[in-house]
Amino acid sequence: MMDIQLHRETLSPEYCRQYVADPQAGAIVEFVGLVRQQTKGKTVLRLEFEAYEKMALSEMSRIAGQAIERYNAIKISIHHRIGVLQTGEIPVIVAVSAAHREAAFAACQYCIDTLKVTVPIWKKEVFEDGAVWVSAHP
Amino acid sequence: MMDIQLHRETLSPEYCRQYVADPQAGAIVEFVGLVRQQTKGKTVLRLEFEAYEKMALSEMSRIAGQAIERYNAIKISIHHRIGVLQTGEIPVIVAVSAAHREAAFAACQYCIDTLKVTVPIWKKEVFEDGAVWVSAHP
Amino acid sequence: MTIKILTFGIMRDIAGAERLEMELPNGANVAELEAALALQFPSIRRLGALFIAVNAAYANPDTVLSEHDEVALIPPVSGG
């Protein structure tokens, strides 16, 4: 079972964790991203996330499905924020339940690692002296 | 910085996650253990955890300190429950923050893996037809 | 045929629009679309990569396009 969402408002780690709780689960691993104050020594004013929403949802679902199959995960919740985020806010949450902790760790890490490579979401870092689309150039 | 606690009442994943949040942190990884209904095909009525409390606290602190040093983690919160737990309750939480996700995953997994080997806490599984101290015998 | 194209991230800045239309011969594939884009927007070559999605899934170079497809330009992603 999976719960895949894009949100314009604050994400809830509690919601994701409670979604994945299950009588068969002995372990939940939850990854919570945070917007840092600094990146490469520069102060970030805010981040702006945009998504190709339809495809982002289908890619996140595909990733969750693969993680459930490969690692025998029980339930997965992936929520990603879009729009403008301030320092300290949460851009992404991945919560995974499994019978045992090794599978929960592996599946959670697989989801966030793969999400960062394949899900069509773009992050613009806004500094005092300009803005850049992250990873756009090699 | 670390927050190491033993509790007789319900543990709070929110508390642990909020403790480790930090302006320098880009990632939080939180492990939440759950009491399963079944173990090796038998229905668990309840678990009973006991601890050598003073030493459990100092061992958990030592583990958290090692994880901060080895993985450059920022803050770690480890809470362990003692007393009687029902199915679905949380025996242990490990929350870790770090600048980047790889370190947060590695430090969180190190803490829970090491906790299960060295921290003087003992779990008794109570079934309909008896009870066993887990791991007591090879 | 006229292919309708969605742009995102830095690719929207390069194209200067959220939506593009490009004229391609009937039966053109993704590789031919990429070649046409590189001619029209030379700075695409400076991107780390540019993938093409057709109907919200990553497409191969030999995927054949039609006028009803939803085509999207996917510059290097940076979610999470």
Next chain:
Amino acid sequence: MTIKILTFGIMRDIAGAERLEMELPNGANVAELEAALALQFPSIRRLGALFIAVNAAYANPDTVLSEHDEVALIPPVSGG
């Protein structure tokens, strides 16, 4: 000297008490305590392991004991 010993988990069931006292020669070390315990409680041998903590830290076999130490018997742990 009299060594005061705390028991936990299955070791408490084996000892039948939360606290034990054992008489050992002055200057005895952890290895000698282990030998005395194995004589008094033969079923210790069936445990996966038995560690000794002195003053709330894991001790080595050659750690020397004194009457003021807090000694604890640590059967295989199963927290988490």
